[in-house]
Amino acid sequence: MTETSQRPRPLRVLAAMSGGVDSAVAAARAAEAGHDVTGVHLALSANPQSFRTGARGCCTIEDSRDARRAADVIGIPFYVWDLADRFREDVVEDFVAEYEAGRTPNPCLRCNEKIKFAALLDKALALGFDAVCTGHYAQVILREDGTRELHRASDMAKDQSYVLGVLDDRQLAHAMFPLGDTVTTKEEIRAEAERRGLAVAKKPDSHDICFIADGDTQGFLAGRLGRAEGDIVDESGSKVGTHEGAYGFTIGQRKGLRIGTPAPDGKPRYVLDISPVTNTVTVGPAAALDVTALSAIKPRWCGAAPSGPGTYTAQLRAHGGETEVTAELVDGTLEVSFTEPVRGVAPGQAIVLYDGTRVVGSATIASTVRAAAATAS
Secondary structure (H helix, E strand, C coil), X not given: CEHHHHCCCCCEEEEECXXXXXXXXXXHHHHHCCCEEEEEEEECCCCHHHHEECCEECCCHHHHHHHHHHHHHHCCCEEEEECHHHHHHHHHHHHXXXXXXXXXXXXXXXXXXXXXXXXXXXXXXXXXXXXXXCCCCEEEEECCCCCXXXXXXXXXXHCCHXXXXXXXXXXXXXXXXCCCCCCCCHHHHHHHHHHCCCHHHHCCCCECXXXXXXXXXXXXXHHHHXXXXXXXXXXXXXXXXXXXXXXXXXXXXXXXXXXXXXXXXXXXXXXXXXXXXXXXXXXXXXXXXXXXXXXXXXXXXXXXXXXXXXXXXEECCCCCCEEEEEEEEECCEEEEEEEEEECCCCCCCEEEEEECCEEEEEEEEEEEEECCCCCEC
């Protein structure tokens, strides 16, 4: 049974309203359940006109107005909170720094950790609210002993628990996800919004990274870090091409390599390694991407930290599948071994561990062990 149905009294709920259909329906459901709901839109850009191009991005003045209209229809108070400075420091600058260091970050996960369930939640609690409500598809389940667990959404096709794997006990105690326990398609959510009279019912979902509205991550990074020509080399160290900045590549990337020299076997080549120190990108065959183990740092647990080795399933990207692993916390580092090799694993990504549908916790990948060379990347 979910947290919202377990609570013996109505809660004071702060509903984060992005201006999209999911957060609007979540706020409406929370209000309909009898909670005292206040809507808030987070202004995350110092230049709010710049964060949406069509269905891309978010956080524009248009989104703020859409959220306000939805709050008016639901009949709840509404405010706009300016968290642009915090978002720039904790999400945007972190994103740039990670790419500069040759890692592949997940800004949505960082936003949930640092903004929605840290800065926003802290402010909400200080103002006397009991919980923060969002439109994420995940479930918080209250156990008989009073502890809470984070679980996947009932509908795996919409599950967003991966980007919530950074939430700890305290944050889960004040989190509410009204959409997580309903098996409905996105079309049914839109139909519900229309029945409720919410104008955002037909608004397109935002895609990609919200602060890169045109979707050109490489161009965004080049604007921040400058262009720096370097070599693309094969596994033997022979130069096969050039690039304009190693930060513009990710492990496992195939497209956009602009390699002038074809591989001896004629097969596609992929990014195997990124060295920011030498500004070099190493490419090779797909088989060289096979990873058998990894080490991950900065673990965060959705409950008590596991003791001793355990068997779990792991998710390595927001829209990725599950893979079986064994994992153990050793001197603060999460050591993970895969039952079967996996590909496209990059330092900087998050690994999220699951026990069935329960989210055990997450950590940031620091290094990997390749099957072919059996060396850390």
